[in-house]
Amino acid sequence: MMGLSAVSSDTPYYLGMTGMHGRYASSKAKSAADLILAIGVRFSDRATGNKEKYSPNAKIIHIDIDPAEIDKNISAYVGVIGDIKEILTRLIQKLTPQSHSEWLKEVEQLKEEEKTHDSEDGRFKPKTIIETIQNYTDENTMIATDVGQHQMWTAQFYRFRKPRTFMTSGGLGTMGFGMGAAIGSSISKGGKRTVLITGDGSFGMNLNELATAVSNELPLVIVVMNNGTLGMVRQWQTLFFDKRYSSTTLNRKTDFVKIAQGFGADAFRAETTEELNNALVKAFACNTPVLIDCKVNMDEFVLPMIPPGGSIENIIVR
Amino acid sequence: MKLTGAQIIVETLIEQGCDIVFGYPGGFVLNIYDELYKNSNRIHHIISAHEQGAAHAADGYARASGKVGVVIATSGPGATNLVTGIATAYLDSTPLVAITGNVPLPMLGRDSFQEVDTMGITMPVTKHNYIVKDINELAPIIREAFIIAKSGRPGPVLIDIPKDIQLQVCSYKKQNPVKKKEIVTPDESEIRKNRPNTSSAQNDLIFTVVAALLFQRLAKR
Secondary structure (H helix, E strand, O other): OOOOOOOOOOOOOOOOOOOOOOOHHHHHHHHHOOEEEEEOOOOOHHHHOOHHHOOOOOEEEEEEOOHHHOOOOOOOOEEEEOOHHHHHHHHHHHOOOOOOHHHHHHHHHHHHHHHOOOOOOOOOOHHHHHHHHHOOOOOOOEEEEOOOHHHHHHHHHOOOOOOOOEEOOOOOOOOOHHHHHHHHHHHHOOOOOEEEEEEHHHHHHHHHHHHHHHHOOOOEEEEEEEOOEOHHHHHHHHHHOOOOOOOOEOOOOOOHHHHHHHOOOEEEEEOOHHHHHHHHHHHHOOOOOEEEEEEOOOOOOOOOEOOOOOOHHHOEOO | OEEEHHHHHHHHHHHOOOOEEEEEOOHHHHHHHHHHHHOOOOOEEEEOOOHHHHHHHHHHHHHHHOOOEEEEEOOOHHHHHHHHHHHHHHHOOOOEEEEEEEOOHHHOOOOOOOOOOHHHHHHHHOOEEEEOOOHHHHHHHHHHHHHHHHOOOOOEEEEEEEHHHHHOEEEOOOOOOOOOOOOOOHHHOEEEEOOOOOOOOOHHHHHHHHHHHHHHHHHHO
């Protein structure tokens, strides 16, 4: 996930995120590879799943600036320590272009398979929300998230094009990161448009920073994917705890629209794609903070999922 | 020129190219905030609702810009409120410099008002941290903190500054910031190989070997 935006989503054969909630084609291709060029990668447990079964046929060339990362989690065939830019520049000079039409055909096949996993049932789906937001942003718009299902949906469905446009807490996975991060990233570009995609749980942690966003007059669009629950934990409780929803159903009467207005921001509600579009039109026409409270079904799943300790054989796609 | 510790902090931050810092004032950083006020045309401070928000803002600032993010907080609860933000930056390798105030040196370790062992608390979640006990060390420490924060694998660095150090005076001379410490030039990059018959070789040869491997692997497909 932390590599997202380093390469444009428009690059040919871009497969997107890999790992526990990685895209199907990406995870399958990675498992089938016989050579992996791991560039600035730390092989976190969220990315590898079961380390013993991680890409079993692949030789891994691990390039990283931190020597401690080589062979820390995954055994590298060759470890190269240094600055990625320098190393890649030199490596590229020594290679001649290759063609791999058979492999690339396989990859295309995986992408076709991936498309069949999406189910359309007319509900106001998370994927729709992310893709609708994308219609209003450009390649320079910064996207911040908090932590949870909304974060995974953003990582899966938003198409980043430029580096340094994705602010998300990957390593620590900090709920509450979003508002501060959105504020800081907007300010760093002299007050540039930033979208925060967040959840009702995460947003509830640091929504006091609405005050900071308002007083600094930042063009923030805050989309709360509001399902009245701690979605990611609920998903695990559904899958692994026999639906014992311990402390994840938030019996709250919070009105995020009133809260945002109470802080001096504009706010709208959206329960359909049409309402979301109407709200986004107004939000993007505004140069001060705007919040959009989006109603999401509490039983939406983040898929695919490779359960903890699992490998590609255990991938759940529906 | 002779400057107070608080003035040195602000001057060194400006020297390092900071024009925006995030934070939340408090009793043990009053003098720093006084200097920020007097220098508001040269350096801009953004106050948040909570120190955690300020830390995340400095982190977001660093991620978006590539510069070192700076966050300032007071002692005790101010510093502890930064911890989650610092740990977030630590695990995602973001360049951050956190400056915290602390009680005066003679009051350290006496359960003083708003005192905690900030260095102890943040040690496992910082790339490096400092407590300044000598005014003459203040500017060099800040400069070094910036280098550590942005060099190699970036990370958060915390500097704890007792209040009396902020009030003491010493001479300050402006220095230009050091460019990122260059980790490797091509001739010095290190390659570790897990293959059994490894012969020691010049780096250039090793690069050729790596390239040949890639060539070989890719050609097989």
